[in-house]
Amino acid sequence: MRIAATMTTPDTVPSTPACTGHRDEQTLLAAVAGGDRAAAEELVDRTYRRVFATVARFCGGDAELAAELTQETYRRAWAGLGSFNQRAQLSTWLYRIAYTTWLNHLRRPQRPIPTESALLETVPDPEPGSEHRLVERERWQRLRKAVLDLPETLRTTVAARYWGELPVREIAVLEGISEVGIRKRLRKAIRMLSETLGEVTP
Amino acid sequence: MKTTDIEKLLAEAPVPPVPEDLADRIKNEIPAELGAPSSASANVVPLHRRWAWQLAAAATLMLALTGSVTWELMQQPRVPLRDMALTSDTPTLAEGTSPQVEAPAADPADATGTTTATPAPVGSADRLRTDHLQETDRSEETRARIASPAPGIPEVRNEAPVPGRGGTQRPRVETTAAQQTEETSRPGRPQAPPSGDAPVPDPTPKRSFTGEINVTSSYPLTRTTSTSASRPISPAPAEQPTSRWRTAPPSTGGTTEPNDAPYGDVFFAEHGTNPFIDTDDDALSTFGLDVDTGSYTVLRRYLRDGHLPPREAVRIEEVVNALDYGDQPPRRKDFRLTAEAAPTPFGESDRYAVVRFGIRAREVDTSQRPPAHLTFVVDVSGSMAQENRLGLVKRALLELLDHLRDDDHVALVVFGTSGQVLLEPTEDHGQIRAAIDSLAPSGSTNAEEGLEFGYQLAAKQLNEKGLHRVILCSDGVANVGRTGPDSILGQIERYAEQGIELTTVGFGMGNYNDELMERLADTGDGRYAYVDTFAEARRLFVSELTGTLMTIARDAKAQVEFNPRTVSRYRLLGYENRDIADEQFRDPAVDAGEIGAGHSVTVLYEIKLRSDAPRRGTLATLRVRYRPAEGNRKPVELKQRLNLRNLAPSWGDASASLRLASLVAEYAELLKGSYWARRGSMRDVLRRAQQLAPSFAGDTRVADWISLVATAAELRGDDQPETSDDERQGPAQQ
Numbered sequence: 001m002r003i004a005a006t007m008t009t010p011d012t013v014p015s016t017p018a019c020t021g022h023r024d025e026q027t028l029l030a031a032v033a034g035g036d037r038a039a040a041e042e043l044v045d046r047t048y049r050r051v052f053a054t055v056a057r058f059c060g061g062d063a064e065l066a067a068e069l070t071q072e073t074y075r076r077a078w079a080g081l082g083s084f085n086q087r088a089q090l091s092t093w094l095y096r097i098a099y100t101t102w103l104n105h106l107r108r109p110q111r112p113i114p115t116e117s118a119l120l121e122t123v124p125d126p127e128p129g130s131e132h133r134l135v136e137r138e139r140w141q142r143l144r145k146a147v148l149d150l151p152e153t154l155r156t157t158v159a160a161r162y163w164g165e166l167p168v169r170e171i172a173v174l175e176g177i178s179e180v181g182i183r184k185r186l187r188k189a190i191r192m193l194s195e196t197l198g199e200v201t202p
Numbered sequence: 203m204k205t206t207d208i209e210k211l212l213a214e215a216p217v218p219p220v221p222e223d224l225a226d227r228i229k230n231e232i233p234a235e236l237g238a239p240s241s242a243s244a245n246v247v248p249l250h251r252r253w254a255w256q257l258a259a260a261a262t263l264m265l266a267l268t269g270s271v272t273w274e275l276m277q278q279p280r281v282p283l284r285d286m287a288l289t290s291d292t293p294t295l296a297e298g299t300s301p302q303v304e305a306p307a308a309d310p311a312d313a314t315g316t317t318t319a320t321p322a323p324v325g326s327a328d329r330l331r332t333d334h335l336q337e338t339d340r341s342e343e344t345r346a347r348i349a350s351p352a353p354g355i356p357e358v359r360n361e362a363p364v365p366g367r368g369g370t371q372r373p374r375v376e377t378t379a380a381q382q383t384e385e386t387s388r389p390g391r392p393q394a395p396p397s398g399d400a401p402v403p404d405p406t407p408k409r410s411f412t413g414e415i416n417v418t419s420s421y422p423l424t425r426t427t428s429t430s431a432s433r434p435i436s437p438a439p440a441e442q443p444t445s446r447w448r449t450a451p452p453s454t455g456g457t458t459e460p461n462d463a464p465y466g467d468v469f470f471a472e473h474g475t476n477p478f479i480d481t482d483d484d485a486l487s488t489f490g491l492d493v494d495t496g497s498y499t500v501l502r503r504y505l506r507d508g509h510l511p512p513r514e515a516v517r518i519e520e521v522v523n524a525l526d527y528g529d530q531p532p533r534r535k536d537f538r539l540t541a542e543a544a545p546t547p548f549g550e551s552d553r554y555a556v557v558r559f560g561i562r563a564r565e566v567d568t569s570q571r572p573p574a575h576l577t578f579v580v581d582v583s584g585s586m587a588q589e590n591r592l593g594l595v596k597r598a599l600l601e602l603l604d605h606l607r608d609d610d611h612v613a614l615v616v617f618g619t620s621g622q623v624l625l626e627p628t629e630d631h632g633q634i635r636a637a638i639d640s641l642a643p644s645g646s647t648n649a650e651e652g653l654e655f656g657y658q659l660a661a662k663q664l665n666e667k668g669l670h671r672v673i674l675c676s677d678g679v680a681n682v683g684r685t686g687p688d689s690i691l692g693q694i695e696r697y698a699e700q701g702i703e704l705t706t707v708g709f710g711m712g713n714y715n716d717e718l719m720e721r722l723a724d725t726g727d728g729r730y731a732y733v734d735t736f737a738e739a740r741r742l743f744v745s746e747l748t749g750t751l752m753t754i755a756r757d758a759k760a761q762v763e764f765n766p767r768t769v770s771r772y773r774l775l776g777y778e779n780r781d782i783a784d785e786q787f788r789d790p791a792v793d794a795g796e797i798g799a800g801h802s803v804t805v806l807y808e809i810k811l812r813s814d815a816p817r818r819g820t821l822a823t824l825r826v827r828y829r830p831a832e833g834n835r836k837p838v839e840l841k842q843r844l845n846l847r848n849l850a851p852s853w854g855d856a857s858a859s860l861r862l863a864s865l866v867a868e869y870a871e872l873l874k875g876s877y878w879a880r881r882g883s884m885r886d887v888l889r890r891a892q893q894l895a896p897s898f899a900g901d902t903r904v905a906d907w908i909s910l911v912a913t914a915a916e917l918r919g920d921d922q923p924e925t926s927d928d929e930r931q932g933p934a935q936q
Contacts, residue, residue: 017579044228052224053217063218074228078236104818136216143211151791162212180692187699188791193208195790 025090033081043090044074050091050165051098057163058102060144061137069105073098092174095164099156146196147189154189161186266796363869391465438883457908470514471717471779475876476641478773478810481766488787490780490794491561491758491826493801494723496708499732501873502906505913506734515716516874518776521711522804522866525903526861529560529802536754538562538613539842541824544847544856547890548868549808555849556864557772559762559805559824559842563754571752573609574669575627579649579656579853580641581676582616598739599638603631605744613659617652618644627663627857648859650690660702669751670702672724677710682858691725703796705750707742708732727756727796752799755828756835759794760805761787763823768815768846773807773878775867787827790837797828806867808878819846859896862904865891869911872918884915 028046031039051073056066077096085105153175160171161182168186172179209696212223221227229445272286420823479487504511532538540560544554578599586592606612612634614625656672664670694704704726706719716732729750733739743749759782795805809821820843827839850856869887871879889910898904 032236037232037236040232040236041229044225044232049220050224050227052220056216056217061216061218063221066218067221067224070224071227071231075231078231081236127521140211140215143208147212150791154791158212162663163215178692178695180695184695184699190208190212192790193212199206 002040029081029090040078047090047094048074051094054095054164055098055102057144058099058159060141065105069098069101071106073101076101089170092166092170095160096174099159099164142197143193146193149196150192151191154192155183157182157185158189228853278502288742315928362812413770416558462657470512470758474778474876475871475878476774476776476778478771478808480771481764481769484765484784484788485764486761487764487772487774488761488782488784488808489774489777490782490793491760491797491803491805491828492519492780493523493797493803494520494526494720494730494776496716496720496730496732497521497870499734499738500708501870502910503732503734505910505917506916508913510914510917511873512871513875516870517779517794518867518870518874518876519780519805520776521870522776523802523804525558525862525866525907526802526901527804527863529562529804529859531562531565531800533564536564536830536838537826537840538564539824539826539840540724541822541842541844541848542857542860543809543821543844544860545850545853546808546864547853548864548879549810551810553811553813555809555811556645556867557807557809557822557844557862558863559760559807559844560802560859561797561805561826562802563797563799566752566754568605568607571799572667572669573607573611574611574671574751575611576606576751577613577615577627577656577660577661577670577672579615579652579672579674579676580618581618581649581652581674582641582643583618583646583648583677585642585677585710588710591677592641592643594709594733594736594739596638597736598675598733598743600635601740602743603634603638606631611663613656613663614638615652615656615659616641617655619646620648621651621653621655623655623659627659649674652688654693657697657702658718661697661700664702665699671706671751672697672702672727673703673707674719674720675707675709677715691721694722694726698725703753704728706730708930720772727753729796729798732769734749750798753796753831754801755797757792758797758803758826758828759792759796760785761825761827762807763818763825764809765822765919768812768819768821770810770812772807772809775808775871777805787825788837788839790829794828796831800812804863806863815846815848820845821849822842860896861890861894862898865894866907869907869914873914884911884918887911888915 013144028039028043032043048070052066052070055069055073056063059065059069073094081095147155149155150158157171157175160166161168161173166174168179168182171182174184282813334525460726494517497515497517500515501511501521504515528538530538538561540562541557543555543557546554546556549555578597580592580599584594586595603612606627609640610628611629612625613623613627614634614637616622616624624640628634653674656674660670698704704723705728706723706726708719708731719732720730731738731742731750746756761784762774763774779796782792782794803826804917807822823846824842824844826841827831827837829835829837850860853861865887868879868882872882872884872887888908891908891911895904895908
């Protein structure tokens with residue numbers, strides 16, 4: 001409850017208004033599935049910023065890698081149109097593909113597999129910004145590492161909620177547990193994160 | 203860093219600017235042929251390859267079908283067996299309560315490989331035991347018609363020669379296996395087994411015995427059987443909804459007619475019995491603490507009504523925790539830990555000892571506790587009219603009212619067919635009294651709506667300082683509303699997060715759902731109690747009011763570390779459904795028990811001392827870890843060591859508390875039909891308890907318990923000498 005109340009969509013991500021209409025999505029998807037290329041382009045326009053934002057957070061801010069993975073996400077999406085579950089939301093479906101894409105990227109043998117901590121250090125800082133932003137970034141990177149170090153169920157839940165910005169209801173569908181279970185996980189995760197980071201920060 | 207900061211930071215994770223050409227890059231990759239129903243790529247597959255694909259699919263389908271048919275065939279024996287349990291086995295079942303049948307019924311646990319018939323000093327009794335083991339082995343073997351086993355399996359720790367067993371063990375046991383076995387083995391082992399005609403039902407057909415073997419336990423067994431692994435695989439989590447929400451098999455509790463349960467539709471869940479664990483394999487024993495006492499009163503209810511309770515109604519730790527062992531509350535800290543040990547008369551040899559750890563929470567004076575906001579959610583459905591259940595609730599509530607402070611608030615929600623707010627939160631005792639008086643039974647049971655209204659009322663009053671409780675008084679059957687437990691549980695969990703805890707109080711027996719009530723309280727971070735008499739209601743609502751209301755510690759876990767140099771093996775009594783993986787002891791993500799003010803928790807172990815143990819040294823170390831409910835809520839860990847010199851020289855030298863606790867545990871184990879108590883007798887417990895009675899002269903609860911033992915002994919009719927079973931079977935084999 002409490003978590004949900006404070007969780008507003010951050011300003012950094014322009015949320016396209018059309019993203020919310022469930023019925024619209026359905027018709028759009030039906031059109032895409034029917035082979036309507038224009039519909040597919042509209043779908044991309046509506047969703048790609050969010051997908052990119054999600055993937056970018058997974059990658060720790062590496063814009064080039066994120067763009068690449070976003071492209072791959074859509075490639076997979078076109079191939080998997082048939083697998084779209086009518087009850088799920090478009091954003092959830094795309095998130096799931098994006099997440100899998102990222103995981104696959106991590107497992108990909110031909111690339112050096114960035115371990116969680118290595119990823120942190122090797123990722124270039126694409127946007128230096130002001131002094132203040134640097135501090136913020138630094139804090140955020142530490143948090144990101146802490147998230148990646150969470151137990152798996154908590155990590156995926158946190159990723160979906162905060163990086164994927166999925167509503168709790170949708171995560172519940174994704175993870176196959178109750179909404180309350182998700183909230184409980186989030187609460188636990190945040191408690192753990194605050195403990196982990198509490199040790200470092202005064 | 204504060205949690206709110208973390209949330210903010212998480213939500214505001216920086217995102218690099220979106221590359222300008224990204225949209226185009228994506229769009230360029232939109233395939234020419236979009237939207238094939240299956241997948242885009244399938245569309246471009248040439249025709250002949252599609253044919254091949256379909257052929258492959260057809261072949262797979264056929265394989266799958268054949269497989270499922272085979273599976274069906276393998277499953278089939280279950281059906282006749284279960285039928286038999288209901289029909290042809292009746293004569294054997296009639297003896298279900300006598301020790302002769304009971305012992306064999308528990309026997310399959312021999313196969314856990316943890317049985318130790320002491321090898322060196324084989325006294326006559328020991329020999330009898332060994333023979334007995336062999337006898338049952340053989341009968342089982344013939345019954346299952348399996349050839350003799352792969353010899354020389356090193357992992358198995360059977361000291362007694364047990365043929366045909368070792369090779370059949372497998373390291374990991376599915377819960378379903380245990381369940382299935384439970385169903386089929388319930389009727390007791392038939393002496394002339396009709397089941398010989400049918401193969402022993404088993405989910406893994408190749409290994410005919412696994413089902414039988416693990417009759418008493420599912421996950422804890424993995425520890426003993428998989429000794430080849432250096433570290434035990436983390437056991438299944440204590441909560442396994444899929445296995446827990448099943449209907450209990452027909453109760454065997456009846457003493458007159460087999461399969462005729464004394465009460466209709468009573469739901470319990472079986473969690474098995476903990477096995478002995480070798481300290482060489484795993485010297486750590488970890489579990490969540492539990493202060494529930496529901497099981498004690500449920501058993502009492504059965505016994506008082508002249509029935510032996512069904513085994514699955516027994517949760518040993520709840521029975522043990524129901525009595526007071528005189529542990530003193532601490533003055534300043536949250537808990538005082540005590541540890542003691544003595545040789546036990548219930549062990550297999552004189553090297554066995556019982557260990558008692560006492561964990562006593564500090565007391566909080568009624569005047570010092572924060573004001574309470576109690577929301578009672580009372581079941582007024584038709585079933586509550588039976589046995590004057592509602593009458594009991596009303597009397598209990600009125601009694602409680604007299605002991606509330608003036609600044610405590612009470613709200614009242616009733617539910618029958620639908621929920622209804624009877625009384626908005628108020629301090630006005632007159633109003634409360636009138637509302638309680640007006641309670642009358644009607645309709646069906648929509649517990650969900652009742653709880654929902656109750657929580658809404660409670661949430662309205664939510665403030666930082668107060669104690670917020672929703673107290674559900676029901677016979678535990680939600681038959682209207684979203685009855686799936688998950689929907690109710692989900693809501694409860696959410697409110698528990700906000701600080702509204704749930705206490706469940708069970709009333710009545712016919713149509714009673716013990717399992718649901720315990721689970722609800724567990725989820726709601728509260729406590730489960732069962733009220734069978736007015737005295738019990740008084741105890742719960744009045745004497746323990748502060749403790750019931752005020753939580754001292756959250757997620758309380760215990761870990762006992764045994765010293766492998768002094769202790770060769772150990773067995774935790776009870777807490778079967780509270781098991782926690784050793785490595786999760788310090789994991790804040792793992793839920794465990796809540797402990798209220800003044801509560802005490804008693805933990806019992808049966809241990810076997812090493813013959814070559816040094817004279818001095820540690821036996822075990824108890825660690826308790828919890829989050830204080832108040833203050834900074836950082837986890838706290840307490841430690842108490844038990845040394846060899848704390849071990850009393852004999853049973854007679856042991857403290858009265860220790861003796862009482864182990865007698866109570868033995869009583870519970872006998873009622874549970876525990877394998878480890880197979881040679882015990884209720885008469886023996888009664889005799890010892892009566893000897894002990896003077897030490898607890900002022901404690902009516904102990905007197906009450908002794909009368910229960912007497913009733914149980916009478917109902918079981920096990921007044922024969924303890925070893926009659928062995929004597930009868932042993933020589934027959936020789």
